[in-house]
Structure formats: structure tokens, C-alpha cells
Amino acid sequence: MNPSSIVSIDPALGEAVEDVTAPTTTDQVAEVCQAAAAAAGPYEAGGRKLWSRVLRAMAEALEARRPEIVLLGQRETALPAARLEGELSRTVFQARLFADVVDDGAFLEATIDHAAQTPMGPGPDLRRMLIPIGPVAVFGASNFPLAFSVPGGDTVSALAVGCPVVLKGHESHPALSVLAFETLREAARKAGAPENLLGLVFGRQAGIELVMHPSIQAVGFTGSLSGGRALTEAIALRPDPIPFFGELASLNPVVVTAGAASARGNELARDLVSSVTGSAGQLCTKPGLVLIPTGPVGDVLVEEAARLVTDTGPSVLLNARVRDAYADATGSFERAPGMRVIAEGSPPEGAGYAVTARLLETDASQLLGVKLDECFGPTTVILRYEPEQVGRVIDQLPGSLTATIHAEVDERELVAELTTRLRGKAGRLLYAGFPTGVLVSWAQHHGGPWPATNSQHTSVGATAVRRFQRPMAWQSAPSWVLPEELLDGTTNIPRRVDGTLDLPS
């Protein structure tokens, strides 16, 4: 293998098995970005009909290559087939949901104010709509090789609203990235999209050059806080800084009340361990801190969770970096004052990026000694608390994508207090279940206060498209320069006309 190549590594073996491509050169990055910029006008001109058709064609094309995609995904990520099957279904569903969003048309926020007298004098005819922001750079995530990578949520969010996409493929699954890219590109072509609606680059330096390129108008990124910081700094150097939408790090606290621990400690232990070890613990919504009451009322849950973790086999992580970060983080957790390792799963055998599941425990009084960072991999920290400590603990937490409360119906006052405190710390509050398994739907929100995201937008669900739109107003415009959605006769989308919201007739 060429050491400067982008190689496909089998994490189960820890070995390169295929030389996929070369890192994209500076000239090639510029070429791909310019080509995307050239596609922007024609793609936008195709309008909602084209955007919707492209998304549906992509969904169909991905579905048609299901066996090939799942097989390659397994080899490059070591994720189980069932997980990849599910992820592909989700990815296909997502593309179709975004096509529904396009057909619905409310995402345009079309608004017309006819010329009229106002308290400030005569007002002109004004028409406003959200338009495509322009070519978007999308950085694939390692842990969702489909749903948050080349064919993932950011890609379809941008395509749905008329923007070309230049993808930065993740080096953790380059062969799958190329396969998915070719599948999407072919589908787009067949659906009548302009050439070069999609581009693909590889390599760290290419990623930096991508966000610095003048054609790129926004960035969607799912990855580490440090990766996000590097890109933010590069963007700040541009003469025209552009929006950066990063989904970076999330602790996802879970609070179990005394009532819940006592009523269903075993059940909660089972669901918790399943949420922590599923996908080898490599999910951005994995519970990283679980608040459980001290004393016998919490012991049942903790002991059962420890038993289940002890029974857990080794997990193969996605790549050497995630494996090393897991070793570093669990090592530093273990050395934190007052921290106890209360369960370890079976150790890995042989080569590859396999690790041991670990359950850690500490006390609320020790919280300041714990580094409260996200840690990918099959582990979580249980924090035992006295009732009067829970408020102070929550106030110290960083922002997260999610926060979960497990309580009983007769603990209403406590739930109200926890809700108030956790609201400022998360973008999604759960009152049953665990936060892993993020439904793609109209009402979903996947975001939250820093460092989870910049807090004002979602990267999952119908409203994720808003990240790649910008408002435009036309004043006293002749009808023939207006988008059809802003013409007086149009009635097939929701619009606000002279202050009143109207639905399609």
C-alpha cells in the first residue's frame, strides 16, 4: 500500500485491505468546488420539482444497492449487519422525508406583502422567500457511515433546498464513501440534475481547503470538538466567514429518580447497558453520565448494570483513533479521585480495534474531579447522588444533545424541577426510553447548547434544511424575475400573504 493513500482498513483486523484513492490535491479541491459552483445555478433553477425528484431517485438507488452497501459497511466499520441494514433504511427514509419537505413547500417561508399604506407612509410590494445558500461542504462522520456520511442527513438537507454538495469523505470508510457517492451521483444524473451537483474529496488538508474555498457557502460537520475547532478557525480566516454547523460533543445525562430506580431498577439497567454498548458505544446520543440515587434504592439498578456489563463481549471500535481515545478517556476517568471501576466486560482477543466494556461509578460530591467529556466506546459513568445534590450536579453539566429523566408518576414536583434545570442543558428532553435511536421526523431536534452544537439548528429531522437557506426579499419586482412560489396566482404551498398564513387550496 502507498503510505500516502486513502486506504480501507478492516477494524476487526486492524489492517489495510484496499487502497481506495489518493488524498485530494489542492488543485483538485479547487476544481471540485468550482464545478459545484457551476452546478448551483442550474440546480436552483430546476426548483422544487427537481430537488424532490433527485432525493427520491437517490433513495431508490441506495435501496437497490443494499446488499453491496451493507457488506462493504460491515468490512469498513465492524458494525453489525443488522445495525447497517437499519441505518440504510433510515438513510433511505430520510431522503424520502426530505423530498416530502420539498413537496410541502412550507420550508420556503414564502411571504408576500402587497404595496399598501402603512403608519409610516406608502409601503412597496415586498416578497420574501428562503433561497439556497450555495454550495455546501459536508463532512461525513465516522460512526454513521450512511446516515451521517456521504448519503446522510446533511447531504440531503442541502440538496433538498437547492444546494450542491461537496463531501469530505471520512477516512474510516473510504470505500463505502466512494460507493455511496457513485450511487448518489448516478441517481442525480438520471433524475436530470446538472453534472457535478455532488463532489467528493479525501484527506485532512483537503478538508481545510474545502471550507476555505470561496465557492463554499456553508459547512455541515459532525465530528470531534477539536476537528470542529480546526474548521472554525480556518473559516474565520476567510475574507467572508460562512456559517459552520457543527455537531460536536455530547454527554447526554440521564437522571434516574428514587421512584424509578426502586420501581424498575432491573429494566432500566438493561435498557441503559443496551444504549451504552449498542453500536459499540459510538453514538453521539450515548448516555455518558447516569445519575442514580445513593443507597439501596439505587444499588439494584447499579448491580444489575454491572452484571450486564461484565457479561458484555469485546467491542470492535471504528478505527485506531477512536480506540486510542477510548483508552485515554477511560484511563483518565479511572484515575479521577473517587472513581471506581465497577464492571469490565470480556477483554478482546487477537488484533484489531476491539476494546473492553467498562462501567464506572463515582459520587456526586466528586463531580468536579471528573472530566465531563463525551467518550466514544462502550462505557459510561454512574454518578450516585443524594436528593439535595442533584440540582448542583445538573448546573455543572455542559450542553448536550439530550437529557433524560426516568421518574414515576407520583414524582411530579421533582420532575418539574429536573425539567427546568435540564432544559438549559439540552436540545431534546426524554421522559421514557434512552436517547440513542434518533427518530427522523418533522418534530425531531438534534442539537443543543454548546458544545453539543451552536444550539439554534437541528441536524436531524425536517427543519435541518434551514441551515442551508438564506432569506431574500424582492421589492417592487416585475413578476417574471420572481420565483414561481412568490407569484400572486400560486396557491400550492403554505404562504403568508399580507400578514395572514394561507394553506394550499
Add this chain to the structure above:
Amino acid sequence: MNPSSIVSIDPALGEAVEDVTAPTTTDQVAEVCQAAAAAAGPYEAGGRKLWSRVLRAMAEALEARRPEIVLLGQRETALPAARLEGELSRTVFQARLFADVVDDGAFLEATIDHAAQTPMGPGPDLRRMLIPIGPVAVFGASNFPLAFSVPGGDTVSALAVGCPVVLKGHESHPALSVLAFETLREAARKAGAPENLLGLVFGRQAGIELVMHPSIQAVGFTGSLSGGRALTEAIALRPDPIPFFGELASLNPVVVTAGAASARGNELARDLVSSVTGSAGQLCTKPGLVLIPTGPVGDVLVEEAARLVTDTGPSVLLNARVRDAYADATGSFERAPGMRVIAEGSPPEGAGYAVTARLLETDASQLLGVKLDECFGPTTVILRYEPEQVGRVIDQLPGSLTATIHAEVDERELVAELTTRLRGKAGRLLYAGFPTGVLVSWAQHHGGPWPATNSQHTSVGATAVRRFQRPMAWQSAPSWVLPEELLDGTTNIPRRVDGTLDLPS
């Protein structure tokens, strides 16, 4: 006068006439921010009824103090009474429009997905809504002492969506800032708002400390590019960076076609000079670059504009900084290669911050020699172009709030081409009139590509509220933790339920 005081200066005299207050100390900034944070919960809990009532009470209170406000505004800004009367009407109208937005309820984007089977298995009950982002720092602008200052658009945008506001008063009109602040605070109190819903600080250092304070969750700023940069850098140092919405600098190109120049050169000259010299040229949408054809077809317009500028009396600018910047900018414009001063108004007499109106002219081939920056004050640059040059000129322009095309009905092809090129350079496209005089309405958009703003949000019009909201999703939540707008029975606002947008019944 105490040299470390915040003093009220009469720009017509260039002299301090009142010692208003002291710069806010570090401890005081912290106190004001903590008080705003304490008001956040109770204000949010008051819900849309309270938010709307507060805005209407503020509108009424401002109206009740009209004579006092206008008089003080005149003394501190040297803007004419008619302009300040109009600005107050606009400010009052704006507060009422935002109350209408609150009553309408669509701004919440309330969305409900009931638990249901999905292609990925059973989906939980998910409910999403936009919630207040938290206390907002608002920096008043010098040039709109009412509409973009203490009682201005950013303030009512934040209050409309449930956020407390800490204002940084502009040193150019401190006495008016205090009067407006007290008027608003008294109105809020009478309307039942929590104490300290509004705070006010003064001084440059206090402004930096304000955006760094952990209680502040977003910043609305209208001002210079350098001021915006300083605040952005301060925000980047926070452990939790927060959204910064800056409206910074705008050139506002105007393109006059040969058809328009020839059909109505005199009329365009009159409207142009009025737009350039109105409010002493201190408007963010003032046309800073006017493209006019070379040759006799453009000469009529240019000669009439020169005549009108020559007849223009001196203009008193807002403060010494604006006056000095005007001198610097017009000086550097004049020294640019190929630049001609083609008209000068009457020179100022006596003291104060008065300046001379100036009309400059250059040729399209010289564009690279011109510093294409916004310049506050009664001046603009006319750029004479040959038909084949116009595309290249537009492509070189920075982002602006607005771009204006003056053409005739038989120039459709040219207008289409200009529209395509200017779209990427502005947030509002005009096909009649001039860009000054920004209507406050549902369809307005006041924003644009960098450096105008960060491009994705407006700071004027109904959708300006979106800057101060963040999404929140509730999963499997008991009804009593949900906001009333997300309860199944609620039908008095637009909502999307199971994918379908419903209007109030």
C-alpha cells in the same frame, strides 16, 4: 464634566451639554446580567400573553412621551424633527407588529409527531417548538437612536420570543438611551413583566464584558465591521461561544441601465441624491456605488445629480467619529486613481460635526483602485460603465444589504442577467425606488452576504425574532411538562401535526 463620564454631546455644537452617567463597572455589568438571567424564567413562564402585552405597553409608553423623545433625539443626533418623528412612529409600529407576531404564534414552529410505526420501527411521541434562547445583549446603533437602539428592532425581537435584554447604550445618544430605557422598563413593569427584564450598560469595556458574561446567550449588533470583529473575538474566547448577529457594512450598489438613464435621468438623479443625503447619508442602506452608463445617455443623470449635490447644504453628522471617518474615507476616495470629485455642496460654517456633501465619479476600468467600503455621510461614488463591463464590476462587489436595478420594461434580458448576478451580492433586490427607507413588515429582509451580515437572518421585519430562539424537542413527555402550544387540544396557532400543517380553527 468628568472626563470618564458618559456625556451627551450636541453634534451641532460639537460640545458636551450634559453629564449623563458613568461607564458601567465590571461588577455592575455582572449584576445586570445576573438580574436578566433571574428574569428569564418568570418572563418565559408568562408566555405569549405576557410577551405580547409587554410589547404593546412599550409601544403605548413610547408614543406617550413622543414630544420629549423627539426633542432629546434632535439635541443628541442633529437629525431633523421630521426624521425623528417618523423614526418614533416606525419604532412604535415595530413593537406592535412584533406583538402581532406573538399573537399569531407561527413563530414557535410548533410541531407534533404522535407515537407511530415508522419504517425504522416504532417511533416515540415527539414534540418540537422554538423556545427563548435566554438573555440577549443588544448593541444600539448610532444612526437610528430609536428604531435600532434601546427601543429598537433587536430589543423587541428578543422580548417578543421570551428573552430578557441587556442593552449596551450608544455613547452617541446616552440621554435618549436612558429616557427610552426608563420608558420601556416602566411599561414592562406595568404590564406585569418580572423586574430586570431589561438592563442597560454604557462604555466600550462594559460592552465586551457583556458579551463575555455567562448569562448572555446571544448578541444583536448593528454597527461597524471593526466593532463587530472585536465582539466576535471576545465571544470566541467564551468557553461556550454564542450566536452573534451583526449587521456590519453595506455598499448597496445601484445599477442604472441605458434605458432607465435615458428615459428618466433627471427623476433618478433627484431620488438618488435624496437617498444619498437624507439623514446626512448615515443609513446602512444608503447607495454607496451607482453604476451609470458612459456617454451622453448617462451624462444627463450625472449632471443633474451633480447640480443637486452642489445645491446641498452642510450636513451635521452624528458624532466626531463619524465625521472623522467621513473625512478619511472621502479623502482616500479622492486620491484613488481615476477618481473625480464632480460636485461639492456648501461647506459648513462654525463648530460642530458638519460636513460637505460630495459626489465622486470614476470609470468601471478603475474599479480595482477604489476602496469599496461603506462610507457614512452625504456622498456616493458614481461608476461609469460600458455595457460589457457591468458583469465584471458586479462580480467584484462585496456582499450588501440591498442591490437596486433601474431599467425599462423593454430591457428584460438585461434585467434577468443583472438579477442573476446581483442575487449573490445582496439580501434585498429592488426594481424601483431606492433602498433607504426599510419597511417593517412580514416580508421584509434586512441582511445579506458578508460583510452585510452573516446572511441567514434578518434584523428587520417579523422573522427577526428567529435569531433569539432555539429548538427544543420533548420525547414521550407527560402533558404537564409541555408548553401549552404543544398540547393535543390546542388549536389557536398554526402547527404541524403528524406532518400536516394546520391553521387555527
